Amino acid sequence: EIIDAIAAFFTESGRKPLAGKRALVTSGPTHEPIDPVRYIANRSSGKQGHAIAAALAALGADVTLVSGPTRLPDPPGCTVVAIETAREMLAACLAARDAAVPVDIAVCAAAVADWRVAGASDRKLKKDGGGPPALALTENPDILATLSQAGPRRPALVIGFAAETGDVVATATAKRARKGCDWIVANDVSLGTTTFGGTDNTVHIIRADGVESWPTMGKDAVGARLAEAIAAHVAD
């Protein structure tokens, strides 16, 4: 409640509590090529990540948004870097992290593909009567874990997302420890929920000191509330 009160104060006062802070936000899906025409994708619309980027910019942060393919307009006040694959997203994030001005806040909201196709083909795979091709997968780089690694360039606050089915809070709590990030925003993407692609979101904020479960609200509202919580944390 204290954090909420501070956040409400910032918002109502029109102050820019994140002025002078640099934020890196990832958003959207990644597309991992199979051949020149096919790829593996996921149902992320980018709405939540873009909303967070816009909300951080509205609070005064200098925001770099690294985004996979979405149908969304660029959020106002953000520098947008468009990428397709997880490896391209990692490269863009590291370029931002290692730029002259360090990143204070990193929010990894993108739904990065865990795997890519090993040895994607330069030619379109054909039905040749010999049965379907084998799709050998290989693990993609872990962008959240990479940004969470200790070091002089580590952002002071690294926030990951967990898109989970099943026991969402328990799985996301384990993910927070495994990745080494500071907060995890966990949401339920089971079949039947409309989190992926929809306009609403129901999230749990998992921090070292416990779990805060927010009511279902629009992704814009989640973005605003998260940006306010970030501003309150940074002000501590």
Add this chain to the structure above:
Amino acid sequence: EIIDAIAAFFTESGRKPLAGKRALVTSGPTHEPIDPVRYIANRSSGKQGHAIAAALAALGADVTLVSGPTRLPDPPGCTVVAIETAREMLAACLAARDAAVPVDIAVCAAAVADWRVAGASDRKLKKDGGGPPALALTENPDILATLSQAGPRRPALVIGFAAETGDVVATATAKRARKGCDWIVANDVSLGTTTFGGTDNTVHIIRADGVESWPTMGKDAVGARLAEAIAAHVAD
């Protein structure tokens, strides 16, 4: 040249040469689920298929457009059936074919996934430390071949598309014979071309009596010229 002259006559006169004809057009990619959040897709934008549907409707045809996920608005004057997977597209096409009013013209412009994932998971696949999952693929139904099968409900004119790399005309000519369709519209989707997703297209029309290569033009213009060629053929 005779066909072109007839087509130009139709267009300039404002006549509706396809009035009373029913057309089925497929467009866009299909999305084949891997698990609740991931899927296999392809780079089809749906621009060419949607342009053909609009052009056929403009010439008076009663058009049913069966389309995978695209960013495009519904073309004017068409009945649009939205699907995601190849199996859903086949079902929608067969429903149209077997409706009370038979289909006279079928244009299969969709980039249907050749393969889907066998046994797609109900739960999100996780990185469990045991290495990437094996993605077993299985062949999807062949919508063009199905619509081309002889029978009382076969449309009088069935047109397929071939998105090829390499020797485009030879490969598409073989495809025409293999599928049993009447015409193939072949285009080159090699890396470096912008056919997939772009606004222009360079096509070859492969018929029983030979190959007609059209100059590069906008996808709307390809759609209009193809609709005119269809109208000229139907008028024969």
